[in-house]
Amino acid sequence: AQERYSSIREQPAKALCGSVVGLHMNAGLMADLPSLGSSGAEGVGLFRTELQFLIRNQMPRRGELSALYSRVMDAAQGKRVAFRTLDIGSDKVLPYMKPNDEPNPALGWRAIRVGLDKPGVLRMQVQALIRAAAGRPLTVMFPFVAQMEEFRAARCEFEKALEREKVLGHPMPETVEVGAMLETPSLGFAPDVFYDEVDFLSIGGNDLKQFFFAADRENERVRRRYDTLNVSFLRFLRQVIDRCEAHNTPLSFCGEDAGRPVEALCLAAMGFRALSMRPASIGPVKHLILRCNLDEVRTVIEEAAARGDQSVRAAVVAYLADVGW
Ligand code: PEP
Ligand code: MG
Numbered sequence: 001a002q003e004r005y006s007s008i009r010e011q012p013a014k015a016l017c018g019s020v021v022g023l024h025m026n027a028g029l030m031a032d033l034p035s036l037g038s039s040g041a042e043g044v045g046l047f048r049t050e051l052q053f054l055i056r057n058q059m060p061r062r063g064e065l066s067a068l069y070s071r072v073m074d075a076a077q078g079k080r081v082a083f084r085t086l087d088i089g090s091d092k093v094l095p096y097m098k099p100n101d102e103p104n105p106a107l108g109w110r111a112i113r114v115g116l117d118k119p120g121v122l123r124m125q126v127q128a129l130i131r132a133a134a135g136r137p138l139t140v141m142f143p144f145v146a147q148m149e150e151f152r153a154a155r156c157e158f159e160k161a162l163e164r165e166k167v168l169g170h171p172m173p174e175t176v177e178v179g180a181m182l183e184t185p186s187l188g189f190a191p192d193v194f195y196d197e198v199d200f201l202s203i204g205g206n207d208l209k210q211f212f213f214a215a216d217r218e219n220e221r222v223r224r225r226y227d228t229l230n231v232s233f234l235r236f237l238r239q240v241i242d243r244c245e246a247h248n249t250p251l252s253f254c255g256e257d258a259g260r261p262v263e264a265l266c267l268a269a270m271g272f273r274a275l276s277m278r279p280a281s282i283g284p285v286k287h288l289i290l291r292c293n294l295d296e297v298r299t300v301i302e303e304a305a306a307r308g309d310q311s312v313r314a315a316v317v318a319y320l321a322d323v324g325w
């Protein structure tokens with residue numbers, strides 16, 4: 001399928017209005033890296049490090065991890081890779097970790113909550129990342145941050161690891177960027193200083209939507225019940241975009257919706273300038289963005305919202321039919 005889009009592979013996703021949307025890919029295994037070239041992705045917007053933990057039957061060692069992350073950076077050939085620290089719990093259970101008997105794992109002890117309560121693994125992982133970067137830029141993001149203090153505590157672990165590596169005489173990363181994933185509505189309402197403290201934010205749309213609508217992403221009966229293009233959800237996203245713009249905080253959207261062309265188009269029209277998706281989606285998303293005027297799409301979205309439509313989808317699809325998509 002990627003061959004179909006090979007003629008636009010090297011082109012930026014520049015809409016008719018002139019706005020350019022950065023298209024990045026999601027990855028998690030070494031085997032994903034060749035897609036960086038074949039898809040035309042600008043970088044890896046989300047590297048799900050837990051996949052490496054999930055395919056083993058015992059906890060990987062620091063040396064192994066650092067060799068692996070170094071190979072990922074080699075394969076990326078200078079393109080940015082946003083390494084997300086371990087996101088386990090909820091739907092991702094490590095075979096060698098005692099399962100938690102929790103009634104609501106999605107709302108339970110997961111992701112950065114585990115990382116902060118049992119910091120051994122987080123420390124090992126950030127140390128492996130720092131060693132792997134050695135002289136190269138390093139981008140790290142923490143999953144499922146629900147309040148500013150969690151980000152501060154995780155960042156503090158990262159800074160301490162940097163300091164330790166320095167004392168040990170290991171080469172430092174050339175630059176560091178430390179960000180958070182916004183996956184719970186609460187973080188959208190964090191204090192202003194949070195937006196200054198994070199180097200970037202990435203919206204984890206899969207989880208965010210689940211918590212915004214209180215609809216389990218794993219439950220077939222409810223997971224499609226609420227449209228991503230629901231006006232309330234878009235309004236929330238718009239507020240996050242506005243806050244990021246006011247604080248010059250780089251913002252991206254990862255999560256499956258970024259790879260669905262109509263959703264991606266609407267996200268771009270709302271103001272997202274970076275989307276991260278599975279590699280096979282980059283061609284179709286770019287193909288659509290190249291043919292659209294984001295200002296017009298934004299007007300269509302605003303008019304549908306003003307009319308009181310529940311979702312802007314019908315209006316956007318009608319607009320696309322008009323422009324001959
Ligand atoms: C998300 O929640 O949207 C996300 C990108 O992370 P994951 O799907 O791995 O939870
Ligand atoms: Mg998530």
